[in-house]
Amino acid sequence: MTAVHPEQRSLFGEILDWMLAPLLLLWPMSLGLTWVVAQTIANRPYDRELADLVRALSRQAVAQMATGLQPADRVKAELERTAAVLTREDDDDRTYYQVLGRRGELLAGEAGLVVPAEELAQLADANVRFRDDMIGDEPVRVAYLWMAGINGGAAGPGSNESLVQVAETLGKRSQLAKEIIKGVILPQFVILPLAVVLVWFALARGIRPLAELQQRIRQRESTDLSPIAEGDVPDEVAPLVRAINDLLQRLDHTIAAQRHFLADAAHQLKTPLAGLRMQAELAAREIDSGRGDPASMKHTLRQIALSTQRAAHMVNQLLAMARAEDAGQAARRQLVDIAAVTRAVVRDFVPRAIEGRIDLGYEGPEDRGSSAATRLMGEPVLLTEMVRNLVDNALQYTPHGGTVTARVLPDPLGLHVVLQVEDTGPGIAPAEREAVFRPFYRALGTQVDGSGLGLAIVLEVAQRHGAEVTVNDARPRSGDPAQTPGTLFTVRIPLRTSALATPLPAA
Numbered sequence: 001m002t003a004v005h006p007e008q009r010s011l012f013g014e015i016l017d018w019m020l021a022p023l024l025l026l027w028p029m030s031l032g033l034t035w036v037v038a039q040t041i042a043n044r045p046y047d048r049e050l051a052d053l054v055r056a057l058s059r060q061a062v063a064q065m066a067t068g069l070q071p072a073d074r075v076k077a078e079l080e081r082t083a084a085v086l087t088r089e090d091d092d093d094r095t096y097y098q099v100l101g102r103r104g105e106l107l108a109g110e111a112g113l114v115v116p117a118e119e120l121a122q123l124a125d126a127n128v129r130f131r132d133d134m135i136g137d138e139p140v141r142v143a144y145l146w147m148a149g150i151n152g153g154a155a156g157p158g159s160n161e162s163l164v165q166v167a168e169t170l171g172k173r174s175q176l177a178k179e180i181i182k183g184v185i186l187p188q189f190v191i192l193p194l195a196v197v198l199v200w201f202a203l204a205r206g207i208r209p210l211a212e213l214q215q216r217i218r219q220r221e222s223t224d225l226s227p228i229a230e231g232d233v234p235d236e237v238a239p240l241v242r243a244i245n246d247l248l249q250r251l252d253h254t255i256a257a258q259r260h261f262l263a264d265a266a267h268q269l270k271t272p273l274a275g276l277r278m279q280a281e282l283a284a285r286e287i288d289s290g291r292g293d294p295a296s297m298k299h300t301l302r303q304i305a306l307s308t309q310r311a312a313h314m315v316n317q318l319l320a321m322a323r324a325e326d327a328g329q330a331a332r333r334q335l336v337d338i339a340a341v342t343r344a345v346v347r348d349f350v351p352r353a354i355e356g357r358i359d360l361g362y363e364g365p366e367d368r369g370s371s372a373a374t375r376l377m378g379e380p381v382l383l384t385e386m387v388r389n390l391v392d393n394a395l396q397y398t399p400h401g402g403t404v405t406a407r408v409l410p411d412p413l414g415l416h417v418v419l420q421v422e423d424t425g426p427g428i429a430p431a432e433r434e435a436v437f438r439p440f441y442r443a444l445g446t447q448v449d450g451s452g453l454g455l456a457i458v459l460e461v462a463q464r465h466g467a468e469v470t471v472n473d474a475r476p477r478s479g480d481p482a483q484t485p486g487t488l489f490t491v492r493i494p495l496r497t498s499a500l501a502t503p504l505p506a507a
Helices: 011-067 072-086 171-206 206-219 237-287 294-325 329-334 338-355 379-399 456-463
Strands: 095-100 106-109 129-135 138-148 159-168 334-337 359-363 375-378 403-410 418-421 468-473 488-496
Touching: 011 072, 011 095, 011 129, 011 138, 011 159, 011 456, 011 468, 072 106, 171 206, 237 294, 294 329, 334 379, 338 359, 338 375, 338 379, 338 403, 338 418, 375 379, 375 488, 379 403, 379 418, 379 456, 379 488, 456 468
Parallel strands: 359 403
Antiparallel strands: 095 106, 095 159, 129 138, 138 159, 334 375, 403 418, 418 488, 468 488
């Protein structure tokens, strides 16, 4: 099944989207607000004109009704004449008016205008009021004024109140609103694309240091791991540069450690390979000279076999070291019984211990006693390699007649399992206990033949499993040279770890 990788995103495009999206979202809102404001602005001058018409017509109506002696036709004629003078119609709009008497009778004007139903408290100030209404199917703007009766009385429709209304269609208002909107919107069609272009160029200029940094990194040699200069990068990019510099520094240390490791490995392999070559050349010369007797040839073959064994052991140790450093091994971890692993390793080394007259033993849970107290999530191959190297190291440094014990101690609290390998060898001086875990290091004063990688592999595997390795004397030191303190290696492995630890970078 093919893995689906997330689509690579563009930082430039994402920032541009976040900058332009609000702008494009606010622009329609700006159009709506502009329309509302334009309608309000367009209404104001025409509302004032309507209010003046209402007041002028109401004064004329009051004057006509004050005498109370003129006939209704005469009052209507005077009001119509005054209204005709005041309400000059044009080509855009039509104007309607209405004058109602104190009893609600129509004195003059348009009968189709609706009488507004006002609350009593809203009539006390006798101000001109406005409303939007309909005459037939045509929308109009209406200005109206309630006038108190000459003889007094309560205010309100039908209670000695006269009403004057003037209505006007919305042609000029709509035209003015459109002109205002055009005056505001049309420049925006120029400003908006210009703003987008300016944002584009500003953003491109803003992220230019990233492109320059990319070019500087691309132009570097593959061997150049020196820090990137932080002085000429923006403050926002400086943390990224510092993180890259930290990575380069760690990578430089890792590569230096690998170079040192390879140099040491090549140097260590030279000895068995040189022995092989020397023994082979010696055997060839003896055969050519006719002095190759079976005894000398047998001795030469034994030396070749020994050199081959040393070289094979060195290669196996190097492979084990590479496996211990492989981070991909973490994906293959499984439940491992460290007691069962230790028992198996001890059984494998019994023939060698018998050959060296060493008492090799195991202490800990047996097959029937294994339980969750000795099981942990780990890498079986690496854990086996760790135990093998501890036991192998103890057998190498323990003299004939000595004792080597591999011990597994479960934790009563179920948090850790302890692995110990104890020997009766010469021990390790406190000053060297940290150095013995370095690759190819051998304790001073020992003539033991080995690769110097065993304890380095032990430490690497322990770190991958979040374990702690300590070295101590197996017995108290005494002044008697015949009594050796021995060595006790202790590996304390946590049982409940969510993931395997990552190896520490080489210093």
